[in-house]
Amino acid sequence: MPDIISPIAQTHPQIEFVDLEKFFNPRSIAFIGATEDLTKFGGRCMRQMIDFGFAGQIYPINPKRDQVFGLKCYPSLADLPVAPDHVGIVLPATLVPQAIRECGALKIPFATVFSAGFAETAQPQDIQAQADLLVLARECGVRIMGPNCNGMINFVDAFALTSTATINGPKKKAGDIGIVGQSGGASQVNVMWRAQQLGLGVSYQVSCGNSVDLDMLDFAAFMLDSKETKVVLILAEHIADGNKLKALAQKALEKGKPLVMVKAGKTAAGSKAAASHTGALTGEDAVFDAALKQLGIIRVDDYSELYMVASILRRGRLPKSNRSAAISISGGNLVMLADLGAAHGVEWPAYSAQTHHHLSQLLPGFSSAENPTDLTAAAIGQAGKFAKAAELILNDENIDTMIPVLTIANSAEINALAELSNSSAKPLVMLWTGCASDDPNLTPTSLIAKGHAVFQDALPCVKMVEKVQDYAAFVHRNQKRALSRPTGLNPDAVQHILDHSTPVISEYWAKQVLSHYGIEVSKELLVKTAREAVDFARQLNSSVALKISSPDILHKTESGAIRLNVKGDLEVQTAFEEVLKDAKRYKPDATIEGVLVQEMAPKGVEMLMGMSSDPSFGGIVSLGLGGVFVETLKDITHRLPPLSQDEALRAIEQLKGVDILKGTRGKGPFDLQAFAHALSRLSWLIYDFQDQIEEIDVNPILVFPGDKGVKVIDALIIKKKQHQK
């Protein structure tokens, strides 16, 4: 267990990404299934590849033809003069394995398998065929994209291996945005084509289909490494390997290039059946969302938002904070932007005295420049001063992002803003809702094509600015940070309990585990006799709770085998007997470990923390409002372990219920720091034991007022199946 880890790449072992240089930019390419018939997939692919202007050698393969589109055609790979770097395969599914074998024989490193008829049909024999294909590829040493894919486009080197009609016509200029998706339609039309229509440029695009071997993350890693690409957009349907995603996020952070992701299938997967509250409340999408947040991967809601946020990010200028300024002569637009911005985390701080002074010099009579700044009165008849005022404000130390707002404006004004956008080290995002009054060729698209960030509507504008702000804050937090293991964790003691416990670890032992990681639990004793119960109650010198302790009774309240606020020898003795009786009645064959005698804790806020397990990401930390509100208000959030105390605090701050902890009308504030401390400790427990533990439920953990700390009142741990003996 390492003492210091990167907060991103919490991966062991380290993941190495494949070198895909020859895949994306082969010296020569062979195409099996080449034809001139444009109604056929192979015909369209060949035509596109030739028209797109590939500079290397193209070898059509088709035993029935001598030539394809004027290129010499070969009967088989074995007949080629040289072994190509990459082979495209359009064959019936059953013929694909033989083609892969031939690639292997020639030591061809990469094949793109377009052929459908594999796992996507959901037929058992086709799923098997896909599994067999992977085994074969490994045997032959061939790395495969697909099957059932729509290929790739390399705008940098003019190499296209795809059937898409989106690249018909003159080749679009290479740009700085990489795009990876499984599906063809969405990634090539909704993202690539639409981004290009908007004036953005693409470096590489991949539609990788079933991803039996090379997957989206491999292609994204290549793009992060390519000097042309500044931002990588990913259309995810499912991320199978959480560790690989962590490694990709680590690479993105090191390269200073953002990853942006949209994930379809949010609502498809419900939360799985789970024994603990935490488990039941942790849906697949919630885990995914937590992972992306923590890995600094920007998540957007719709395909179009991928390229919209990229239009800001590709400029590489990150704001230092959320403090923005806006300026306009359209009052209505400014109020709308101010509102929507405030609702999306954009702050509008006051300008410095110096800026006020400079503005009043620039625009005499303009004395009270609020932010956002309405220039209406001052700018009338003051043409050319708009950009100058924007520059003055952008130089203000209180301001990190500038959003000039235009409706209909003349080209001189717009071009002056574009110049400011070029020269400023701070991000400038234009909101331009209309057109140029004197130049029909000057449009949002023409500005975007020149590298500027331009939005036509306030809502997407502030939504994307918020994403950029959040990403910038992530980068600032994580660039130079390493996470240190806290002192006082005792994994050996935990391991000992795990080794000797039942599959379901009941309250007493679960709390022992927690306390070995430095988490405060209620004072209690597991007793076997009424005598012991009475003695311990005397020792505590307060009211006590008595609860059945049994790995077979998870929900003690439901069983009735619990007594609260018990006081005095006789009452304790009676309660002891009743609890045992109730347990028997509830579940006659339950294994009884004894009765837990526990101090009655003082009042505090009931919170929940816990762990669930995700097939992709392993152990997940959860936290939320506890008690009756767990299921009703569902005010819960998730994180990947481990968390520093700061990160834990930030997670707590994201709960709506944080206001309860912060206090209101005479109640609180409660000990937020102590809760963050406990949560961080729990996150290390999860990090260390996620291979052995399936679920943890700490509900409630009471948070006390002031600096009075926290105390775990109830807890439950469920071991992983393979560790349940």
Next chain:
Amino acid sequence: MPDIISPIAQTHPQIEFVDLEKFFNPRSIAFIGATEDLTKFGGRCMRQMIDFGFAGQIYPINPKRDQVFGLKCYPSLADLPVAPDHVGIVLPATLVPQAIRECGALKIPFATVFSAGFAETAQPQDIQAQADLLVLARECGVRIMGPNCNGMINFVDAFALTSTATINGPKKKAGDIGIVGQSGGASQVNVMWRAQQLGLGVSYQVSCGNSVDLDMLDFAAFMLDSKETKVVLILAEHIADGNKLKALAQKALEKGKPLVMVKAGKTAAGSKAAASHTGALTGEDAVFDAALKQLGIIRVDDYSELYMVASILRRGRLPKSNRSAAISISGGNLVMLADLGAAHGVEWPAYSAQTHHHLSQLLPGFSSAENPTDLTAAAIGQAGKFAKAAELILNDENIDTMIPVLTIANSAEINALAELSNSSAKPLVMLWTGCASDDPNLTPTSLIAKGHAVFQDALPCVKMVEKVQDYAAFVHRNQKRALSRPTGLNPDAVQHILDHSTPVISEYWAKQVLSHYGIEVSKELLVKTAREAVDFARQLNSSVALKISSPDILHKTESGAIRLNVKGDLEVQTAFEEVLKDAKRYKPDATIEGVLVQEMAPKGVEMLMGMSSDPSFGGIVSLGLGGVFVETLKDITHRLPPLSQDEALRAIEQLKGVDILKGTRGKGPFDLQAFAHALSRLSWLIYDFQDQIEEIDVNPILVFPGDKGVKVIDALIIKKKQHQK
């Protein structure tokens, strides 16, 4: 107090809107301040009016000129051969009153005052000048638009009286969308021009500026009456007269034409200082939002959403329910749409057996048609069957809205869908993310221009479909509904209490008021002596609470003058004395009405209900989670009174905390119907007494399990200042 009222037009007296026919479509127009200088406002207005093709007579007025743009120019209004219906005024602010007098002398009904220099400067003398202008206009019998406005455009009759550059070039075809705003930039550029760029058509547009006389609602009323207009879009900054808005909403409902509104200034106004919890939690925007919901006015977030939702609404086909279907050959797009739709209230029900049968006949081998329907496998090589499949599904009785999803498609396919869109009585909304593969002139814009609803992105598509669904549900609920006054309300008894109470009505009398409207309150007695307290406690035969009763002590817990769970004669007597002592200590000069002896109620869910007052809308009903959660979770919603029990129930359903009432893990369900009953009763109290009462705070009202009803535990009423004697 009427027994049956329209749920919308709860207005008294009835509001009559001005007949604006001659304003929008004058037989002749005079323009004071006419010039040929296009750098001047008056020059641009004149040029636009002429170029826009006005068929009536235009009379330029300028004593310094004989002609303007070839039209005979007159020295003054008095010199005109006939009195025009409408006069445009571009003069310095100080000369405007004289011009209005001249209009009055000639009995000219309408003037548009473009001149700035009135209340918008926020200078006292300019605010006064604007107030004087209204008085003058009334004296002269002239109705005014403006001042400080940018005029109006009538596309139907080709009459434009505005300086905007958005109508330069060939006149755009009149359409079916009316647009009203105060500002010029936002309503003319962001909404009108952008809508036209998208292929939509506009009937009338107004930028009415400071609205000293005619306001946005007057212009909207005209548009609702015009046969050309199908939808009216309003860019609101402030609605001064809630009753007028109600009357407008009533007209919209009667005409079957939706109103869509965006309101800037959401965050500007904080909540006002208020004595009650309810008041403090009712911000201006929350009231506005509640009002729009209840009046069936569609509220959108950004300017562009105004015309986007209008693109569906103008077709006049409302879905019967939220049940939609989608169909595509792009799996990725379909999953995205399904997700985003589910997050926005779009339901995707299963198809009927008949539809399944027909689909399998149309597309052999296509056996399991889920909704949304991925045709990928079945549609390959089945050109032309896409629209046919869409038609089959659209005919399904389970489906009320169809969303076909296209990326790149051929024109035959697209045109077939457009035909289906024309012939179907159910709404069809296309999501078309790409282009036509074989016809560059066939675009989303060309389809929209032909009247179809086409979106290019899933998120705005489902957002707007949701708005249409909500509007349709409102129409279905309200078209034939009248709201009956419940029996058992006793306004006379309430009036008696109000007439004799202190300005702040403390718990006991507040509860008396509530119980006169049929709301269950805790059993209690206001006593003056310990003897009485003991007697009443004996009579209740349970633990009691004792609380100070004083109009000067609003927050009893804070004062300490409260004892809970008191039992036995001696304890009651002691508590009585202590409560009086605590009250004295807390506020020595407080008026003491006595001590309230109250039953301790059984356990229930603590909810809050109450009233606050809004300057535009009068009394507002509020409801939410009670107890400690009022301020922390802020789970609160608002409505305009009165509410039927059904409407009250619907309001409760909108709380997140409704799940607490519905019950979880052995707790609940709680008596939702009884809470709705109490809320409806409270809403009638507010409706009847909103002129006299400023705030009501009912916190908590306990909601008991099963059908055990509700009970008000604490309450407070604050009378309006003018009724506080």
